[in-house]
Amino acid sequence: MLYARRATVAAFLLPTFIIIALINLYPIFYTANLSFTNKNAFHLDNYHYIGTQNYQDVIQQTGGAFIHVLLITTLYVVACVGIYVSLGLITAMALNHPRVKGKGIWSILLILPWAVPTFITALIWKFLYDYNFGPINQFIRVITHNPNAGIGWLDQPVAAFIAVVVVNIWMSYPFFMTISLGALQSIPPELLEAARVDGATGWQRFRFVMLPLLRPALLPATILSTITTFQMFNTVYLITQGGPFTTGNINDPGATEFLIVYMYNRVQNTGNIFINYGHVATVAVLVFAVLLVLMLASLRFTNLTKEVKR
Amino acid sequence: MSDQPLEALPAEAISTVEAIARPRSVARSRANTADLFKRLRDNLGVIGIYAFLGVMVIFALFPIYYVFQASFNTTQALISTQLQLVPQAPGWANYQFILQQEPFLTWMKNSFIAVGMATAIALVCATTGAYALSRFRFPGRRFGLVMLMVLQTFPGLLAIYAYEQILTTIGLEGQLTGLAIVYAAGNIVIGVWNIKGYFDTIPVELEEAALVDGGNSFLAFFRIVLPLAAPAIAASAILMFVGGWNEFALAKLLLNPDNNNVTIPVGLQQLQGENSTPWGYFAASAVLVSLPLMAIFLYMQRFFKAGLTIGGVKG
Known part of the structure; x- marks a missing residue:
């Protein structure tokens, strides 16, 4: 800890403070304020406060669309996080096996999906899922000997949901593989040997020796990834645009229209004469509230804040 | 015998x-x-x-391989319903088209300008801010740190109307500079935490010695702390750069698409036609955009890990 004049401290803080206040804090208050007004295409300049009317509208009157979006987003997050954390851990354990050779090569090959820019990942997979020209359906045609076979990966709600989950697993497991491998290598082999001598089975050694030692590394990473998966945009929007939209009603969310994609689709319709800025701002505040709750929960469960107390 | x-x-x-x-x-x-x-x-x-690792490698590499080989294939061959895993008449036609007929290089340049500026602004702010938070004690310090953590969860897309209003007020609406400022704000939040965590590991005695010898705080910061924190600053810079390079939604909404004034993700999305998608051109662009980033990523990986694990936010 250093002592300095107030002016010096202020000088160091000023650049950060200006940008954060202008680009982070002001917009949050602006949006929160907007969510209590009736600003829309008909009241662009002469809008006024209408209390919590927007919140009632968004939660009740839009056919429960927001609640539906929240539910499918949760399902998406649980499926993605559950699978990529497990897959990353299993891959790391396979690589960490004492008799596996060429660990360096294996891990470089397995880590490559992480290095691909996310908008390119979206492009690649959209190509793979293409109904006519994508290799996945072409492969299905080869093994079924049926030239017309194929799955409408991006046209059917369930298939599209699975498709975007697979993409997220593809791009996210290398991160967990890397984290788990680092943590596994820091476990002293004597501990596992001692458990073996004491007669612990393979499963027991995993469950009661390895897992508790992996927890400090995996838990914060899992929680942070949960939050980023909640905010997933590129690899969903650029593949499905939130669709398929099967009901024909523009207010009904699509099968992969998760929170941020839903938000984007609402905002993007700025040309729409019926745009209701108050409603969009309300959805924004609700999305932020959901993410905030997740963040605060993660602060409780991990030691992320220990730095603050130093 | x-x-x-x-x-x-x-x-x-x-x-x-x-x-x-x-x-x-x-x-x-x-x-x-x-x-x-x-x-x-x-x-x-x-x-x-080994069998499991083999399957995983196929899962990891097939998409990358498929697009790589498709980039050398002809458009005619790509609109076939037959499975083909090697191009029949390999050629550079897709690359030539992308580089000559489409403003691909302009989009790349725009991305470099916007993301480079954002990273530079964010690094200036994040290093100075992190230094104050690490070395000085002042009222509101803890609150500020928690606040930054909370802000990290705030997706910029949610505040799009406010951004539009601010950028219009300061006369930067639709411009790359405006986008850079918005990106910078998000980067500062990540950067401060990462870099502060690293600053905390640098012994304060070095600076105290410099102050006793008649230096001031700014000198200690520039001459002692910044050089020592180079690994964390580089790791944060890469995180910021890659984050901005990947960003689509804000760029799409905030940039004025006239005169190809867009970044590469938006440009590539515009390339997509109403009914048909030019897969050959997409594949070639994918290779051109990914190769440099993949090379940097693989080279920086060790570096990256050290910079991240020592820093405050692990993830």
């Missing part, structure tokens, strides 16, 4: 030796078979692990 050649032995003796040896060799081959089974059983686990 050992010096005697084999022919010198009586035939009888040889046959006796053979008779004794034969059952032994049978026994040995039986032992070999049993041994083989035992070794197979022992290795079954390892074989399974």
Whole structure:
């Protein structure tokens, strides 16, 4: 800890403070304020406060669309996080096996999906899922000997949901593989040997020796990834645009229209004469509230804040 | 005895030796078979692990390989419903088209400008801010740190109307500079935490010595702390750069698409036609955009890990 004049401290803080206040804090208050007004295409300049009317509208009157979006987003997050954390851990354990050779090569090959820019990942997979020209359906045609076979990966709600989950697993497991491998290598082999001598089975050694030692590394990473998966945009929007939209009603969310994609689709319709800025701002505040709750929960469960107390 | 050649032995003796040896060799081959089974059983686990790793490598690499080979294929061959894993008449046509007919290089340049500016602004702010938060004690310090953590969860897209209003007020609406400022704000939040965590590991005695010798805080910051924190600053810079390079939604909403004034993700999305998608051009762009980033990523990986684990936010 250093002592300095107030002016010096202020000088160091000023650049950060200006940008954060202008680009982070002001917009949050602006949006929160907007969510209590009736600003829309008909009241662009002469809008006024209408209390919590927007919140009632968004939660009740839009056919429960927001609640539906929240539910499918949760399902998406649980499926993605559950699978990529497990897959990353299993891959790391396979690589960490004492008799596996060429660990360096294996891990470089397995880590490559992480290095691909996310908008390119979206492009690649959209190509793979293409109904006519994508290799996945072409492969299905080869093994079924049926030239017309194929799955409408991006046209059917369930298939599209699975498709975007697979993409997220593809791009996210290398991160967990890397984290788990680092943590596994820091476990002293004597501990596992001692458990073996004491007669612990393979499963027991995993469950009661390895897992508790992996927890400090995996838990914060899992929680942070949960939050980023909640905010997933590129690899969903650029593949499905939130669709398929099967009901024909523009207010009904699509099968992969998760929170941020839903938000984007609402905002993007700025040309729409019926745009209701108050409603969009309300959805924004609700999305932020959901993410905030997740963040605060993660602060409780991990030691992320220990730095603050130093 | 050992010096005697084999022919010198009586035939009888040889046959006796053979008779004794034969059952032994049978026994040995039986032992070999049993041994083989035992070794197979022992290795079954390892074989399974290799099989699993093989499947994972196919899962990881097939999409990348497929797009790579498709970038050399002809448009005609790509709109076929037959599975083909190697281009029939490989050529550079897709690359030529992308580089000459489409403003691909302009989009790349725009991305470099917006993301480079954002990273530079964010690094200036994040290093100074992190230094104050790490070295000085002042009212509101803890609150500020928690606030930054909370802000990290705030997706910029949610505040799009406010951004539009601010950028219009300062006259930067639709411009790359405006986008850079918005990106910078998000980067500062990540950067401050990462860099502060690293600053905390640098002994404060070095700066105290400099101050005793008549230096001031700014000198200590520039001459001592910044050079020592280079790994964390580089790791944060890469995180910021990659984050901005990948960003689509804000760029799409905030930039004015006239005169190809867009970044590469938005440009590539615009390339997509109403009904058909030019997969060959997409594949070539994908390779051009990814290769440099993948090279940097693989090279920086170790660096990256150290910079991230020492810093405050792990993830």
